[in-house]
Amino acid sequence: MCHRYRLVISCPDQLGIVAGVSSFITGHGGSITEASQHSDLETGRFFMRYEIRADSLGMTADSMRDAFLPIAQEFDMHWALTDTRQRRRMVLMVSRESHCLVDLLYRWTAGELDCDIAAVISNHDDLRSLVEWHAIPFHHVPVEAQDKAPAFAEIEGLVEAAQADCVVLARYMQILPPAICQRYAGRVINIHHSFLPSFAGAKPYHQAHERGVKLIGATCHYVTEELDAGPIIEQGVHRVSHCHTPSDLVRFGRDVEKAVLARGVRWHLEDRVLMHGNKTVVFA
Amino acid sequence: MCHRYRLVISCPDQLGIVAGVSSFITGHGGSITEASQHSDLETGRFFMRYEIRADSLGMTADSMRDAFLPIAQEFDMHWALTDTRQRRRMVLMVSRESHCLVDLLYRWTAGELDCDIAAVISNHDDLRSLVEWHAIPFHHVPVEAQDKAPAFAEIEGLVEAAQADCVVLARYMQILPPAICQRYAGRVINIHHSFLPSFAGAKPYHQAHERGVKLIGATCHYVTEELDAGPIIEQGVHRVSHCHTPSDLVRFGRDVEKAVLARGVRWHLEDRVLMHGNKTVVFA
Amino acid sequence: MCHRYRLVISCPDQLGIVAGVSSFITGHGGSITEASQHSDLETGRFFMRYEIRADSLGMTADSMRDAFLPIAQEFDMHWALTDTRQRRRMVLMVSRESHCLVDLLYRWTAGELDCDIAAVISNHDDLRSLVEWHAIPFHHVPVEAQDKAPAFAEIEGLVEAAQADCVVLARYMQILPPAICQRYAGRVINIHHSFLPSFAGAKPYHQAHERGVKLIGATCHYVTEELDAGPIIEQGVHRVSHCHTPSDLVRFGRDVEKAVLARGVRWHLEDRVLMHGNKTVVFA
């Protein structure tokens, strides 16, 4: 992929935003390769995302940011300009189940996820060999049921040391403490193994089997302090029937989980997901 | 479709059920055109459904029932033998929204639903002309918010007079009283406009929009006394995004609702749905 | 829906198109409610579609067109500005099968298709009553196998008299003559009952059954002189298995056909479909 800048904006909707932004870019010779925008009529908020060829602009991301500042202020924007040459740093957290990890590592190897994987952290040591085969540091941080604080302190240190831009809970079966949720708000992505808001909490496939649903699902969302209640990024489902046991649901579920998580993570890394209260705008 | 008998059985699982039943049918020259079975390992219950060409048997459904009785008793079966020549009688209940009604009437006309539609009952008069164009009796039974009892007494009388085998709530926006739910247990089919158990109750599309889900759904289920909690027959979903308003969700939802309800009703009419506690076995 | 103008553009890609167009609209006070754009990197062609609140502009569509002309010329645009108050006029053509017709009529009644249905033309008289119940003129134009010219001359006259903006072949089982295809290029929409390019031509479900495919499909496309080869607007599929007969495929297919056709027709009516050689850009 060629070198690009991504301009992502959220601001109160008003006349002239697109004209202002696009004239600014054109004025600097910028060639826009992808453009998305959305006006939310309920809240009166406007969202946009532009991809611009860096070589068409002939200036650094920093210069571009300086030049854009007056427009950003005029329209009271929340905004970011990212540079595809500055690769994101991602930390993966896993437990014992490997399906999401294997899938993300494959996609990363295949170039589908444009990031560095700085580290994998797990409360079990099972997946060390797989991770290390990919030449990624693996940290085993056991979590004691009686006192989880030391483990999470260590994890927070590791994430900080890794200079992580985002953390992906790829079936990490522990609940993050509020402090980490707040510190990394909008940057911790979880995959929940149910079609939320149905079956939040533990053992969702067993809950689904018990209720006799005909479709099971998975939900990729940003982590917030409230369990399984953060902004949803992506969801998927799989058909099941009376002849499937809970362990069949678990098996089908693995396929949905990894696909849904992979889409969510890719979109996040490409700055396609914008928070909007407890919801998301996804320019997929 | 040629003349058939359908034998539907549920009983405690044990050795020899299939051998016993299939030997009985073969012994009478019966040609089985479709066979389905399911052993539920958790509950130890066995379910089966056979379609048999009536002309291969050379006996009436009643004689067949008599002949089968000893086997049914031996295996402690809940069972029914239905005759495709004895068409089911269905009563539809609707409110103002016509999408499910239009769809069911089309399918009925096209021969997809093997039944007589004995009557359509509505708490509004809006859909009278559509129904009467199909030469089906239409009954307008307004329901007073302050005192619903007289309306439901009238409805119960109409259903009884129609000699209905089943009642389909095709977006009937009233809650049936417990007495009717009990009297017609396993024979009242509802379509709920959400992916249950998410968003039970009122205005599910608005709830879904509020939560920011990425898929909306619909659920066809048998009505029980507990609102939106009966055995699920079928479910479906439709993808939505941030750019869809609640009214877009309502529009997409109509398509899911009518498709899901139509499948549920067809399966019910073909004796493909077997109750199993608060779940269903569906031999689709 | 409130009164809107829709500006649809296709032109060679170059710097400044978005800036030019959006500045023009902003300069006239125009409030953009929906914006889509696409750069095709292979062909270097640019496509865009804007929805603008008419009341924000304070000028008629004609004045707007005049004002826009210099920009259109500067960028060598193929373009159109449509006014949602000027409802499209649609002619439906059907044969004996009613599923697509019933579906389109329902959606039209429900307000999902923003157009007038000027007439329904059929080579059979079967669906007259259904059409006339909707207070739409029905024309029975039998097509003689030996000499189809008179029928198509009559049809062309009816379409012209109806002042049709578009013609929808809702399972019309005749092949339109080249003259009509050319005259109404980009305005005749067909539903083909296979997942094109598989199974073009006659009896596609039987072809699909013969080949043993596990999914069947339907394809909505613009009609060109070459049979079943025009630009594809939309496609859908339905799962089938060994236990389904050709007539089951036909039944499942009806559901796919009507859903796919309805989406294609709606998008066409909303100016969301732009031709691009033998392909389409669909701003859905």
Next chain:
Amino acid sequence: MCHRYRLVISCPDQLGIVAGVSSFITGHGGSITEASQHSDLETGRFFMRYEIRADSLGMTADSMRDAFLPIAQEFDMHWALTDTRQRRRMVLMVSRESHCLVDLLYRWTAGELDCDIAAVISNHDDLRSLVEWHAIPFHHVPVEAQDKAPAFAEIEGLVEAAQADCVVLARYMQILPPAICQRYAGRVINIHHSFLPSFAGAKPYHQAHERGVKLIGATCHYVTEELDAGPIIEQGVHRVSHCHTPSDLVRFGRDVEKAVLARGVRWHLEDRVLMHGNKTVVFA
């Protein structure tokens, strides 16, 4: 999974097959855990598959085969009784693309594929490390464009030495010679990266892009001498739009390919796929 026998039968349809088979099994105390059957009305052929708990029978698979022989002969059956304790031996063939291989190896590790992977053969050496990390022998057999015979002789030797029950072409980009196709008829599974019969042959995603389809697909099928024309086991699709380049299609396609191939391979290993002329019966 507990120890089971699987009885798979195909024979001319006639009265008494189910009764005969089920009475035989019951007579030996056999507990049937799963039963599927299908009568093909067009060809008059009957198919069935039973899973039986081995411990309920108290005899070896060989004794069971001897005991069953008279029934098999009476009904002129093609049949097989397999023993889940005798694990199948599978050989995988790959080229440079790893997505199907990574997926199959994950599923194998997770216990989703009940087989031994005897070897991986490739015409490139790229995937050696991945395969050997899984402790599976890897054979690099380059194929010379001018003279492929020596390579395929070596491959045939390797497959034979591996005592392979089946061969899976997991994106192996070479065409197998007729001799191998015949020798392993019904035991070589391929994944083709298009929704067959559309886009057989080379570069299907580019063909699909060129045609402007709105869904792309993949097809898992048994290999026959005619390229991409063998019996279809499973298919899947993924939605695409005008904004996707051929390389996007390739990326989406990888997800469909691996999912479809994995289902096909699993069903094959579980004796759920029965050949029926150039079609399959899949008791999924």
